[in-house]
Amino acid sequence: MALIEVRNVSKIYHLGGEEIRALDDVSVDIDGGEFISIIGPSGSGKSTLMHILGCLDSPSKGTIRLDGALIEHASERELAGIRNRKIGFVFQFFNLLPKLTVLQNVELPLIYTGVSSRERRERALQALKLVDMENRAKHRPMQLSGGQQQRTAIARALVNDPKIVFADEPTGNLDSHTGETILQLFYKISEEGRTVALVTHDPEIAAFTPRRIEIRDGKIARNVDSKLAGLGTSPRFSIPSPSATQHPS
């Protein structure tokens, strides 16, 4: 069974009596440990799809099964719990809380999980070590560079050991070099067995991931899996691709 099963999902907005279909009858499966990108021009519905997959929003029609649980039946409280324990988010504008230190920012999800303060600190430091930020734990977000801020945000997404990490244009606000290191960080995370979904409009970044889901006008235009197509690794980076045995068919 796939980690995420999306079946006939539509998201319809009503704007001044006009019906806008941000997602139109989308069905897709994402397996555990996959590294995918959701690509499409702005307004295509890729962000809406990510929000629905990330339990930030609920679909107008269709069903979503996340790790075996039907999420449209979940209450707001249960959705918050799923976001807290199973999903990590990385945003384009980092969205760190400026008044908290790096460590406190990373601790934030654990506060809502109800973890004791000592364990929170330990796990937050571990997550920071993972992104190579442990020596900046006492800094405030404003004292960090963009790349460091994004690494902090990634540490925050990882701190609760989620199954899926969603990243919405994670390199959009970074220069290309920093962007690359961030992308490599995501690759490393996916190597550890986590599902990583990048949302981007940039085909170059999408080319970095083994699987690409292209969205246009609320529909899946193309669903390219380089492994299945036998295209081998991404052309831009010389990173070893996940072996075929790791990739569940």
Added chain:
Amino acid sequence: MNFLITINVGLKEIWANKFRSVLTMLGIILGVGSLVAQSALVKGLENGMKEALIAVGGLEKVYVTPQAIPVWQRHRKDQAVGNTMNDIYALQHSAPLVHLVTPEMQTREVTVTRAGKAFNPWHFVGTWPDALELNKHVIEHGRMVSDVDEKEARSVCVIGTGTRDALFGSPEGIGREINPVGEFININHQRFRIIGMFQHYESELDRKARALAQESAPEPGKVGPTRKRGFGSGKSKSGGGLSFEWKNNTIYIPLNTMWLKFRAGVAVPLLPGAGAAAGLDSGPDPRLSTVYFKVKDLSQMNDALQQARNVMMHTHKGIDDFAFNTEENQSENIAVATRNARLSGGIIAAISLLVGGVGIMNIMLASITERVREIGVRKAVGATFMDIFIQILVESVVIAIIGGVAGLLASQGLVKLLTLISPADYTPVITVDAMLLAFGFSVVVGVLAGIFPGLKAARLHPIQALRYD
């Protein structure tokens, strides 16, 4: 989410916006401060009025005065005896619920003279030694009239400081305290020896004012003869002062002395068999001005009065020519005045607290608008509706609590300031009750002010919140 962490978050938020938080708290500080201060003022007022009530003998004191005979008993008018010593003895022996039964015979419009100086005492009465305890008098020099004075009808008197000040000079006027015991004065041309003097009675406030005047040097600017400044020119300007003045201007002599020396010439037209009309002498008028007694137990006031009435109905031959008077009325007046002052002041202070609450709500609304993204982030990483709601609520309550504590501190200063500005009022008394009430009220205001912003923040949709700029 851990409650302590929420409080911590709230405190940090307040600390991060120090200036704004202080401004927000100001409303609560002033509200709590004025609530406590006004209650202190009212308490001071109440204390002052109660002080005066106690000075006149307290709530237990009952005095029986003559009353016009009711219409249906007018035909027996000539049999009415009035209040006499018979009532005193009867009450002493047959009314166990009352004690300190004391007769009082008053002569009005007397003039006391000594060495060219004259004085009109307010209250010149012949009475028993019990009057000392009954009216809460305290002897400063000498002694009270005794049973022997009474028996032998001696020409002795006990005076208050009012008489002393007028005839011998006041300590303020001549710079030293005069002890008049042993001196002689003339009361309506009859020679009396002073055997005792009461202490000087004054309200708490007057005592302080006098102490203050003693400290400061005498004013050299005052020239010309001393003068009275018209009606109500008494020394005390506070309302309760009259009771104290009354006591200071009292002169006590033995009852029998009063009867023999001041009543002998008074005709007794109403006494049965009185021969006034026929020119026969029936002896001095034996009627008492007032019969005093105290109820032993205040909770049995009604029973005691009924008992006293039953006894006195016998001695008065069933004629209803006497009335009971108590200080309950004054006590009720104090209660009403206090309640009114407390209510009006309390409402005004409560309004200012509410305004403070509105200030908190306003700031909390501004604060959540400022932090929409933060709320979005918190929701994205797993904060539930209740987490956000409680966070905002706690921030609001913490502001209110800090404001409340600061307000309690401010109230101490405010009360001092009020005493400084208007020292002629009663000393304000800050009560723990008032402080608890004001503090509790400020917490309630904090909770109420936090509910709406809290709901608004908690209801934010995570995606819209994250997109907010």
